[in-house]
Amino acid sequence: MSDSEWSVELARELYGLNNYMRQEFIDVDDEGFLVVKVNGYRARLLDLMKKFGLSNAYVRVLPAIRWAMDQVVRAYLETSEEAQYRGRLIPVYPLKVDANPVVVETIWRHGRRYNWGFEVGTLQELKSIEKYLSEETGVLVVDGFKTSEELEALKKHAERGWRVILTIESEREAELAGRFLDSIEVGVRLKPMTRTGSKWSFTMGFASKFGMTLNHLMMMVKDFPFLKKALTTIHVHGGSQITDIKAVARLAHEAVSILEDLRELGFENLNVIDLGGGLAYPYLDLRDGSHESPNYTVRDYFKAVLSAFRKSKRHPDLVFENGRIITSAHRIVVAKVLETREYGPEEYEESLDLDFIERAKDMKELERSLVEFREVLAKMEGKEEWGIRAKHIIETTRARMINSVVSKVMRMVLDNPLELSEVLKYPTLFKIVTSPSKRFIVSYSLFADIPDKTIVNQYFQVVPLTRLNEKPHVLASLSDLTCDSMGEYREYYSYVSRVYDKRQAFTGMDSRLMAVPGVKVKLGGIPLHLPSSGEDYYIAFLDTGAYQDMLAMKHNLIGEPPEIIIDESSEGELRVECLKCESKGYTDMKTAGQV
Structure with missing residues (x-):
């Protein structure tokens, strides 16, 4: 297929693979296979799935975790040097993000060079890292x-040399902290007034369950005067996933202002x-400040924060507890397409008159006529007295209406000097031409594998493992194997910078619009290929390495799939191992070989 029709570079854009946090490890080879690349080695994900005979798996790319940690430290050191900032970085990993033993081990071993610590929120989390707390x-x-039992455990670690910062949020916790002042530091979580606009903005503000107000702190100090000397840290949390760098800057300015004012009031430490x-x-790396795509990088983050902090007379140290940026890219959910079905109604017999579609002279006329016709059709569908022949006619009418509109819009764009963006002006037309035509039944569980899709409608990039050098055939929804109607993924954000031929913007078989050059487009389905007879066609969900392991549900008793672990050996070679690969006999992390 010639470049004028399709190209691997166009696929990289369409499937969001030019992402600064994962392009180091995820790519497409010249034959259109999705590959993992580590230290000069490349492994096709399809080959790994076939090697172990798997229909679904979690692929963990552990070097991606180490690389992300390196990027964070490097970005901090570079920006602090540029800003002549004297405060230190205190990196800690929040176990709530992913406490999988393989992940924690990777972070602990690699983090030793940076003195990377942990953030814990429960006694169970503390117990889960006991072996590390005893090592260094x-x-x-x-x-x-906090509980007394937890503080007693923390005291033991402090006596071994650990620096323990206990963040308090109430009088009860202040009273508990007062018993351990000889071994721990005390911090306080305060409610910021800054609004960050993130999906998790409800975790801040006066009504938030977290933290206390400044007024509360000042009243509490009267009952616990030791806090003036004991407090070393203020925790001012703006909510997870702040996607606008201006909001980050505002939060940092508020935090350092509070710090300076409290110092003036006698909180000298x-x-x-x-x-x-x-x-x-960046689940989507377009830098537009949307929930999917922050408008900044890690380096931009530190630049904004340190720009605010450097105004302090004594530059404060910064606790960095952003686990999402460390682990998101490392886990890929891979699942096989088991079956394909029609998404909507199919044509069967005669239909109602649809000549108005062909008669329409432009999109404006077509939109107006279509809105009127759909209202009539909806009323007909709502009648209970129709017999089977009438129902056949209605179903066929809806199917032909969709197909005719899709065909008409594509011809309007291709046969006339219309820009593709013209379709965006007409909501009814746009919804139809970006709707799915196929339903793929896929070997995964949305609830078990990517639960944040249902919890907070988190966006995860979807990519096929093969045929990325071919133009997608259809827009499809991805139905999982659960009995729940919510177990379906079909939201997709499309972006390409340019197309050489307008035909590249439409899918090859169902003629759906899948891209508008220079515009971020929200599609109703995912651009994919129709599997041929006997073909093993797989889908990858990227960036699932943060929170998804910890939030996984047991819906329909679907258990965890096998895990393919990709890592570097001590000699720098790529090693691939598998957990729970019973069909091939690879159990207990036995080496599966090098690819």
């Missing part, structure tokens, strides 16, 4: 509800600011 020393930031997990991961 580091930093522990403690959030969440305050020298640490924790901004929580606001640094946004």
